[in-house]
Amino acid sequence: MSETSTRTRRPAGADVVTEAERIRNVLVDPGDRPTRAGAVSASLTYGWRALLKIKHVPEQLFDVTVFPIMMTVMFTYIFGGALAGSVGDYVQFLIPGIFAQTLIMVTMYTGLTLNRDVSKGIFDRFRSLPTWRPAQLVGALLGDQVRYILAGIIILAVGFIMGFRPDGGISGVLAAFVMLLVFAFSLSWVWTLVSLAVRTEQAAMGVSMFILMPLTFASNIFVRPETMPSWLERAVEVNPVSVVVSTIRELMAGTFDAGSVGVVLVYCAVLVAVFGPLSMMLYNRKS
Amino acid sequence: MSTSPAIEATGLVKHFGDTKAVDGVDLTIARGGVYGVLGPNGAGKTTAIRMLATLLRPDGGQARVLGHDVITEAAAVREKIALTGQFASLDEDLTGLENLVLLGKLQGYSFATARRRGAELLEAFGLADATNRQVKKYSGGMRRRLDIAGSLLTTPELIFLDEPTTGIDPRSRNQVWDIIRTLVAAGTTVLLTTQYLEEADQLANRLAVIDHGKVIAEGTPGQLKAQVGSGTVQARVSDPERRDEAAEILARVLGADVDAAADPAAIHARIDSHAHAAAALSALEEAEIAVETFALGQPSLDEVFLALTGRPAETDDRTDDSAAGAEDAATEEKASTR
16 A cells, blocks of 8 residues: 555655555544534535435436326326316316325325435434434435425426416415425325335335325315215315315415414424324334 | 543343344443454344444443443434444445535534535545545445545544455555554544454454354454464475475474375464464475475464354354355355456
């Protein structure tokens, strides 16, 4: 080793520095360490890592670009005529719903990515650092917000092209968007728990779909619940997804109802309060 | 700085289902120097390290690291240690610099300081050319160096290196050894696990030999060797006809048992010290026996285990078919990478 360092250093002449000296020179004093990173700063740093991964592996955006376009176009043209008489009328009803459904479906990938990530060596190192532990999961979810925003913009753009004209204007759409992002963040904790509880990515996918299918289809996304049998109608009305979709429709239509927004926020708080700590418990025990 | 030992563990136990990965490990490791934990694959080394590094909760026993309990004071332990895992603890998708900035930020540095520290470390570890290259495109040796650099953004009081040279080429291995010696000289305590006796002998001040989740021997490399015998002499004479004569001379001068090998010109001797090796070579010369090779060898890990346990080292104690298959596959893989 000293051979190479001498060889590369010699042309410089005077100071021949060995590798050992170079390494010793960059070591800081053991007592000289910065104050521990705070919870917010650590979460944002892990979020930054998620963004870097998107930058280096842009293919991972496939699900948040192609999937939303497919969903929006397919459902509008397949069901539009049959359910609402015309595609034009159905677009006004469906776009807010498909907007919510697609983002909810996309949250599932958060869990799948985490399932793959946690088993890698880097998580051992993360877990050995003196940071606020939930930051490792919170940061991953924050990074995913970028994916959700991208998916949301694409759906709204496709919807606009197909004739969707919300009465609430830009401010109504933005309010709905923000609320949906909060819900998506809260719901992601469910997939975080699933992904930490099962061993493989396939199993995480299976369990997630098992939860997602009834949650999104037994809702008011595609049809009005009044057409359903009364027992199902009641189930659909308490489904958190229905509550979110109704609120999004209201906001996009330009009506702000503090009551329904409040209910959504309560659902969000419950999701985080239940699934956050459960996820952390599994995460801390993961070997 | 307090004077508590770097590590004090008593009766550490960890089960995975029916397998006792760690089965009552007691260790006291003083501050400073390199402490080697030697053992074959599946002996429980990694599990023991993961418990000491607060990644895994022990099922039984107690451990204090740098004076802090690994369970109740895990956060305090994490502030003082760094861990370099057996499989590179790096983000493969990110570049070398991004990995270091990430770890620097998480230690509490500002972005600018983390970037400066990252660049300094890359330069010192000879990775400046690979600053903006994704880690997945690094060679094994480069990864290992970056991995260690990732533990040095701040200087830990104790660094865990889990098999830092497994699977890398000899040149990179020597670089890693130099890095470890530098760290020790700077005052960091190093806990190193290894499968290689030579590595432990090169670096460690003290050693524990672990097998089946238990410490089966502990002491300085010298003490362990005294138990095992310090090595072998392997000689090969030019004229096979004179082998018996040479064997007699070696047996007399070395005072050791001498075996005739399958090769009709070769002789093996197990010796307790290298002291008489030079005399043995001179004696052969005086007798005018031409010697082609005369080599001093370290006892292998197998010989250590044979001496300590009366059986060779197994790579896995679960002797079912799948384990045997995995073992074969691993051996093949090693052979093909050469």
